[in-house]
Amino acid sequence: MSTLTSPEKEQYWIDVAVELSAQFALTAAEIDRKAELPKDNLRLLFERGLDTAILPEEKGGAGISYATFGRIVFEIARGCSSTACIWLMNTSAAESLITLSNPDTSEFYLQQWKQGKRFANALSEPTSGNLFLTPVQEAKPLGDGDWSLDGAKRFVSGAELADFFLVNASIDGAPAFFGVERDETVEIHEIWDALGMRGTRSQLIGFNQTRLKAANRFGQVVSNRQNLIALGLPWLSLGIAQAAYDALKVQAAGKKLSDGKPLTHVQWIQYETAEAHVKLKAAKLLAQHLLELADAGSEQTIVVSMEAKILANQVAKEVADLGLRVGGGLAFTRSLPFERHLRDAQAGGLMAYSSEMCKLFVGKFELNVRDE
Known part of the structure; x- marks a missing residue:
């Protein structure tokens, strides 16, 4: 890894996430059905070095950018949303304890994390x-x-x-x-x-x-410090949205009408797929902008993180709903992944800060309303 240039280094970690995500997708339905922890997935993420990649190189990490971190969350969620959620929370908690603790305690948590502690x-x-x-x-x-x-x-x-x-x-x-x-x-x-x-x-x-x-106990928080959960949650929802979008395209291409043509020829599906594509693309661009601001250390990340979360949560639900409708009656069963995507998509809007709280914050910010 030390011989790679910075862009190549960042892409390396994304490629690892893409590779593992495809593997996670194979067991995502079973994990959901049994409501069991994805222990094997989490172990693989640790073994491949993704757990500590966000840490600076001097602390034994890869020093990846926030932009790459968000993309990793997205790719993992695309394969298995539960794995991505646990991984995001694990990484955030560990990074916070390492960054905000006193030097001796920080070093203790760092060594524990490197050993695979959760x-x-x-x-x-x-x-x-x-x-x-x-x-x-x-x-x-x-x-x-x-x-x-x-x-x-x-x-x-x-x-x-x-x-x-x-x-x-x-x-x-x-x-x-x-x-x-x-x-x-x-x-x-x-x-x-x-x-x-x-x-x-x-x-x-x-x-x-x-x-x-x-x-x-934590010391004083650095004012421009970025919160990994706030940066990652929009990408968690976007990964779910992407999985649902990919699945609906496969379903539309594979299911035949009475005249032998695939569902891709149905006009309402074409219209709504276009709308879903544009909304998903817009949500990704806003979430990418959030990460660019974070990498620049901008104070705007707080409000933009809420904007990105609002849009990502909504798009995930809309795309999952479209997948269910494209899949038809069979999509209401576990035979197809759409009912799982639809259920998973609800979670993002409930995670703190909830969509309602984010809208309240953004609305007050835009209207220059200050609480007395």
């Missing part, structure tokens, strides 16, 4: 909705400089595999973030029975007098 985000409280960055569960001081947390976090993707959690709590009324190692005080509640992205097994996590160590 990380997960445990930030959403059962009653907090989108307010995952403003926790209401108050941590109790232990008197020795540490704190104790009693509470729960929901939608923790890949929770059952995680060795470390990124956890938030309120301390003296202010948000605080910690790295927490899994121990006997962390309980996995196996309640996952989801509509879509069933392979994420995003369980509810209980914390029972879990120690929040002062040494594992």
